[in-house]
Amino acid sequence: MYVLIVGGGVMGRELAKALAGNDIVIIEKNIEKSELSEHEIDGMIIKGDATRMDILEQAGIDDADIILAITGNDEVNLMVAMLGKKKGKKVIARVNTPDNIKLFKQSGIDNALTPERKAALSIAVDIQKMVESEKVHLLIAGGGTMGRELANALVGQSAIIIEKDPAKCEKAIRETSKLVIQGDATQLDLLERAGIDQSDIVAAMTDSDEVNLLVATLAKQKGKKVIVRVKDAEHGRLFKELGIDYTVTPECRAAEEIAKEILKGD
Structure with a gap:
């Protein structure tokens, strides 16, 4: 299978590793990410702008069986995905801003996804395995995209979200059916008021690895099972x-x- 990956960031490199054994070509504009891809991936790395037709042709877009538009830029991903669809290719596109999902769908890109939503659905399955009871009560620290996606993935389960930022609190209230508490989840007294002692699992899903580690440590001291988001994979x-x-x-x-x-599906 000939796989063309546009984007040599973390997600692009992980996809290339997971699809090892196939013909992999990565297009990456950023020099540092290109060098990381060359170091980590057994495949062809093309340093260039994937919105340029000559670069896509050099990468063999006409021979590709599948195109994965996985950059951190929605405009680039949409442009590449639309071109791939026009050429009759199977396309999967990353959407970095959830509000843009509708735009991708309207543009004919049906297989468009946010990493957070995909990850949240997978985590929700794991949560059911971690807790013997059919009903699970989750305490989520972080009302950003990842926290909201996890809350929504827990269909039929109870969860409370703690978020410090007022704007994210409002968004969590609008987009989820869960109770949202505004405050600092690194404060033990707030965790206790939010019901940490009654929770089955504590999920630290903020945008800060340091905050997530502190929340997880407090939860572990309470004897709770924890799920921790790590932004930097090395952490x-x-x-x-x-x-x-x-x-x-x-x-x-x-x-x-x-x-x-x-x-x-191959």
């Missing part, structure tokens, strides 16, 4: 050394799930 090893067994980087988890689907 995952450190967290495990500190006794945090379940860590997740949304881009990596999403890449694993996408690769499984691709290989299953």
